[in-house]
Amino acid sequence: MNFVRWLWSSSWFRLGAAPALLVSLIVVGNSDKARSAIERTLRDPFALLDGRSPGNRDPGALFQTKLAYARNHPASVGPRQRVLSTERVRPPLAGGAPFGDTPLGGPSSTFGPFGDALPDISGGGPPSLIGNTAPPFIGGGASPANAATPTPLPTTSLPTTPLLDATSPVPEPETWGLLLIGIATVGATLRRRSAIQRSTDARTASKAIGIAR
């Protein structure tokens, strides 16, 4: 506003620049270009929206993240398991449980407890749990021809080097018992020897006293 006042107070502006500006506006307003722009605007007023538009959307725009939905519908995430302090995500098992509805024998079953999907242990794992690929025993009089053959356990190749040493650093209870028995035997032997030695010394001393008498 101060600039406008200063400008207007300048005699050179009032005498020269202002009339020139007025003339230029009259000339421009009546030019063909301006007239065609006005006609275009009258035909399509929404063309003026191009001046305010941010433009086309960037390709690959993502959905708005809805945290509640992602939290309540983890469809893309498989079962999660915590191993010590590391969280490991396993892919969901395709095709359901490996045995389906086939009943298994009780005492003669050669497999351990099952229920959750067995993990993929191609990289390792306790070798004592997995390894038997024989089909399960089907009791109840089912004939082999009619019996459903469940999907056998996947064949795994055991690692060539055992993950754990054959000799455990912690003694077994049997070892502890043997040690205690040995210690007891040694102690008993020492006690017996000392007792024999004491009796021998006493006899020798009494003989000496008898001779001296």
Add this chain to the structure above:
Amino acid sequence: MDANRRWAWLAVLLSGCGPGPPDRSAVQHVTVAPDRIVFPRNQHAALLDGANKERIHSLINVRKRMRYGEFVWNQTGVLDGKAWIRIDLRRQLISVFRGGDEIGTAVILYGADEKPTPRGRFPILARLKDHRSSLYDAVMPYTLRLTGDGVAIHGSNVRRGAATHGCIGVPAAFAAHLFDSVHVGDVVTIS
């Protein structure tokens, strides 16, 4: 001769030297005010989509390119009338009109390529101030439902790079103004 008389003499001189008064019968003038661009009263109707037209009397004079999250709401001097909404997906803009005068505009979010926003003419089915999406378990303030399968205009975090599952997202403050200005049955044109 003092300055005022010199100025008046120049005006008379220029009025005689200029190209003459413009031929008003050939060109209809568009009046550009600081806050509004006004079209002549006999302005022909603008095409909203393939078949529908509405007569535009004025647009808000937004003199710069709008950014995500920005909006303008100006209903000063606008007479009462029927409200209607035009959504331009290509330009990512929403325009709210009362009668033929634009009273609000904002940058929008719309459906991603996998979940596109439908185009066409939709009357507002319901106005829900504090709606929560049953499908996505998300808050949708100032919802204006457009279709039976969940497409609506609602307040959202409008930012660059984001898209919706089909709804039209507008800034929350703009959504509040819009919610108070429209009624059930008012038409929304998406093109």
